[in-house]
Amino acid sequence: MHCRDNREEIHRTGEIPRILLIGNPNVGKSVIFSKLTGHEVMASNYAGTTVSYSSGKAKLYGKQAVITDVPGMYSLEATSSAEEVALNLLNAGADTVICVLDATNLERNLNFALQLKERGLPLVFALNLVDVAEQKGIYIDVLALQKELGFPVIPTVAVRNIGLAELMSKAFAAAAQPGNARKNHVLSSEERWKEVGRIIGIVQKVEHRHPTFWERLGDSMIMPFPGLLIAALVLAASLGVVVGGGKGLRAGLLLPLVNDFYVPFVSNLVSSFIPEGMIRNILIGDYGILIKSIEWPFALILPYVFLFYIVLSFLEDTGYLPRLGVLADGIMRRLGIQGGDLIPMMIGYGCAVPAILGTRAATTFKQRLIVSALVVLAVPCASQTGAFVALLGDQSVLVLLLVYFISLCVIFLSGMLLKRIVPGQSDTILIEVPNLLIPNTHALFKKMWIRIKHFMIEAGIPMLFGVAIAALVAETGVLVNFSKLMEPIVVNWLGLPGEASLSLILGVLRRELAVMPLLEMELSTVQLLIGSLVALFYMPCLTVLGVLIKEFGVRVAAAISVSTIIFALFFAGLINQAINLILSIV
Amino acid sequence: MSLYKIKKATNCIIESVPAHKILEALGIRKGVNVRVLIRQPFGGPVVIRVGQRDIAVSHEYAKQITVKEVV
Numbered sequence: 001m002h003c004r005d006n007r008e009e010i011h012r013t014g015e016i017p018r019i020l021l022i023g024n025p026n027v028g029k030s031v032i033f034s035k036l037t038g039h040e041v042m043a044s045n046y047a048g049t050t051v052s053y054s055s056g057k058a059k060l061y062g063k064q065a066v067i068t069d070v071p072g073m074y075s076l077e078a079t080s081s082a083e084e085v086a087l088n089l090l091n092a093g094a095d096t097v098i099c100v101l102d103a104t105n106l107e108r109n110l111n112f113a114l115q116l117k118e119r120g121l122p123l124v125f126a127l128n129l130v131d132v133a134e135q136k137g138i139y140i141d142v143l144a145l146q147k148e149l150g151f152p153v154i155p156t157v158a159v160r161n162i163g164l165a166e167l168m169s170k171a172f173a174a175a176a177q178p179g180n181a182r183k184n185h186v187l188s189s190e191e192r193w194k195e196v197g198r199i200i201g202i203v204q205k206v207e208h209r210h211p212t213f214w215e216r217l218g219d220s221m222i223m224p225f226p227g228l229l230i231a232a233l234v235l236a237a238s239l240g241v242v243v244g245g246g247k248g249l250r251a252g253l254l255l256p257l258v259n260d261f262y263v264p265f266v267s268n269l270v271s272s273f274i275p276e277g278m279i280r281n282i283l284i285g286d287y288g289i290l291i292k293s294i295e296w297p298f299a300l301i302l303p304y305v306f307l308f309y310i311v312l313s314f315l316e317d318t319g320y321l322p323r324l325g326v327l328a329d330g331i332m333r334r335l336g337i338q339g340g341d342l343i344p345m346m347i348g349y350g351c352a353v354p355a356i357l358g359t360r361a362a363t364t365f366k367q368r369l370i371v372s373a374l375v376v377l378a379v380p381c382a383s384q385t386g387a388f389v390a391l392l393g394d395q396s397v398l399v400l401l402l403v404y405f406i407s408l409c410v411i412f413l414s415g416m417l418l419k420r421i422v423p424g425q426s427d428t429i430l431i432e433v434p435n436l437l438i439p440n441t442h443a444l445f446k447k448m449w450i451r452i453k454h455f456m457i458e459a460g461i462p463m464l465f466g467v468a469i470a471a472l473v474a475e476t477g478v479l480v481n482f483s484k485l486m487e488p489i490v491v492n493w494l495g496l497p498g499e500a501s502l503s504l505i506l507g508v509l510r511r512e513l514a515v516m517p518l519l520e521m522e523l524s525t526v527q528l529l530i531g532s533l534v535a536l537f538y539m540p541c542l543t544v545l546g547v548l549i550k551e552f553g554v555r556v557a558a559a560i561s562v563s564t565i566i567f568a569l570f571f572a573g574l575i576n577q578a579i580n581l582i583l584s585i586v
Numbered sequence: 587m588s589l590y591k592i593k594k595a596t597n598c599i600i601e602s603v604p605a606h607k608i609l610e611a612l613g614i615r616k617g618v619n620v621r622v623l624i625r626q627p628f629g630g631p632v633v634i635r636v637g638q639r640d641i642a643v644s645h646e647y648a649k650q651i652t653v654k655e656v657v
Contacts, residue, residue: 024611074611105639108613138638193615206638222633222640223624326642330628339631339642363608428644429631430608 016057017065017175020089022116023100024109025072026434028128031158031443032100033069036168040450041069042354043443044316045434046343048072048361051082053089060168065175068094071361076115081368082360090121095175097121098167103133103140103155104435106204110196113149120183124170125153126163132435136215137207145203159440218436221323231324238311242304243389249303250390258299266290278475286520287470296516297463302455304386305350309451312350317439317447321346322431329429335415336422338429341371348375350382350451351458352544356551366424369552373418376540376548377564378410380511383459387515388532396525403532410537410571458543459510466506466513473502493573494530495580497521503535510541530576537568587655590632590648592622598653609651612641620653 021029025047034041037056042049048071055068070089071082078084090097099116101109106127116123127142146153152170156163187195211219221227267284274280283290315321321343325332329339341362348355355375359368380388392400419426473479482505483490483498490501499521507514514535523531539561540548548557592598600618603609613636614620623633623640631642643651 074608077607079607105637107637108611108639111611111613136638189610219623219640222626222642224627322642326626326631326633329642329644330626330630333629333644338644428646429642430612430644430647431642432612433633433640433642 017095017172019058019065019067019096019098019171019175020070020094021067021098021100022070022086022090023072024074024102024105024112026432027072027100027102027109028158029072029100030069032098032126032128032156032164032167033067034446035158035161035164037067040446042447042450045319045437046316046322047432047434048080048082048343048358049316051357051360052085058168060165060172063172065096065168065172073112075112076119080361080363085360095122095178096124096171098124098126098171100126100128101153103127103130104136104138106138106140107196107200110199111192114187114192114195117149117151118184118186122174122178123149123151124167124174125149125151126158126167127153127155128158130155131157131160131162132437135212137209139205139207141203141205145199148199148202159443214436214438218319218323218433221320221436222326222433224327227323227327231327234315234320234324238315241311242307242385243393245307246304246386246389247393249307250299254299254303258295262294263291281475282471285471285475287467287474287517289464289468289471292470292516293464293467296467296512297460300390300516301383301386301459301512304389305382305455305459306448306452308350308382308385309448309455312346313444313447313451314439315346317437317444319434319436322433323436325431326429326433332415333426333428334419335374335412336370336419336426337367337415338426340429340431341367344371345375345379348379348381349385351455352376352379352381352540353458353547355379356544356547359551363427364425366422366426369422369556370415370418370426372548372552373560374411374415376544376560377414377537377567378407380404380407380536383455383510383512384515384535387512387519387535391515391519392528392532396528399525399529399532402529403536406533407536462509462542463513466509466516469509470502470506470517473505489569489573493576494534494569495576496527496531496534497523500531503531504538507535507538508542511535511538514538526576526579530572533572533575534568537564537571539565539568587653588649589620589622589634589643589651589653590625590645592653592655594622594624597621597656599656601652601654604647604650606647609647613637613639614641614643614651619656 021033023029030041030043030050036058039056041054050069050071053068053070055066058065058067071086073083073086078087099113142153142155154163154167154170156167221230270280270284325339325342328342332338344355344358347358352375356372359371362368388400388403479502483501486501487498490496491498502517503514518531545557545561548560598620600616600620603615618636620634620636623635625632629645631644632648633640633642
């Protein structure tokens, strides 16, 4: 996954050959990598899924190799920080380079293949997606292509494991016979395209077919009509699945499990051993560690995170997201970003960490910074969405919708502001629209598993800490003192109960923890709105802060954190004061 | 004529392209057949079909690409 790369040793380890997996973006390198090594890496149907490398060991017929999954590149000149990573890996050299070619788009892929050949690299070619190509009426003469390229070419369907064993045995054979490759004459760009054209003429036959239903659907998704209608339907269906499905799961399964079985069981158990007093309260009181550390993450948050990732993974694998980016470009360019940046923003609705890392595929620093800042400021992560639904879903759906509407407005306005104040240039849109594909179920499940496992590890532990801190400060009286200190801001300016200052402490740990304490208070509708807005715009969680520092340095990370805290308190308070003013007049 | 001004569904041949690494790598180059599928409103991109693939090209790039209609 983006967040946690499996960076094993990629240095020469004795006799184990090193193999690089390279190619144009979105040809299936990551699918091949995870099939060969069993490692869990993210694979999606759009360019720029892999922004950093992962390495892993592959075993076949008793032989071993270290394989590295390299970010996709359009040419041997870097245009983004992900491509720089790729180029450095290529320059470091390898025993064999597996170049993955997209059979549905051979012409352009061949241009890249010829550039590799000119470099004198020891190559093996995987001709991937041959199944999709045949559906489109594209037939490729593999033997003729092999003869033209002068290296082995293996047809593969990576998602279904077809051709991968043969690919590996050819890669092992190539690694065992070094010196097979020699530097070729370097062609000019024009000569190279001419050579590509000559090879295509020999190896590829395209049968004209009537476009399939999927192709026509894919095309109509990028027309303003019916594309915008489809987009509205997709978003409504996604919301329905996440919010409606989440509430159903919670009410029908998880809450009864926790409230009717777990809570009485633990309460009785603790009560029979520990006498009334502070320790018992810390364990099973208002913020009881044993109660809330199970209830908050599993009964309230997990169902939404789980459903959100089902929807996101499905959309990623179909190839719909770049199409939505094409439709949204006209609006997004007003924010100093472009349609291609829509994907990291959508990922931000899951978690800001992969969203910020995903901006590495963007071609300018300005776009990277704007997308990251917007995600950190105003895009609620899936956990926080779960918390909002838990807080507002039952009492006031209107407030829930209002919170998301305000979030969109703030994204828009702060984007327009950032476009003007962030120095540098943004690139305009230039993206490929991938084939619209029916997701492979196995791949989809695997991706879900990676994401849920990641959530359990990344969210479970901080949440346990958060609950422990909440229990301690609430039961020891520290909270009372802190609340007094914060009274001018929390009570007078924001109009919240003093106890709500707990949100400001816990919100540092995780975004949803800024919302959860509000659940335990009896709040009015206005207070619910204000509390939610503070939590939404409040500083990034600790993990995100770490990623911001790593990607942009301490100064930028500090600037983003401080300005989000100030904005959250100022803006939510302003709304509170405005509402009070209106109410006092009416 | 600039690619941005071409009507939808007209077959064209590219006459000139500004020097740009990604444009070239995406196969948008002199002598190639293209067809405009859609021009997005609000200053959005044009989507063109090059070979087997659809590519969204911003109007800034599209205005710099010149094409000739194929009859």
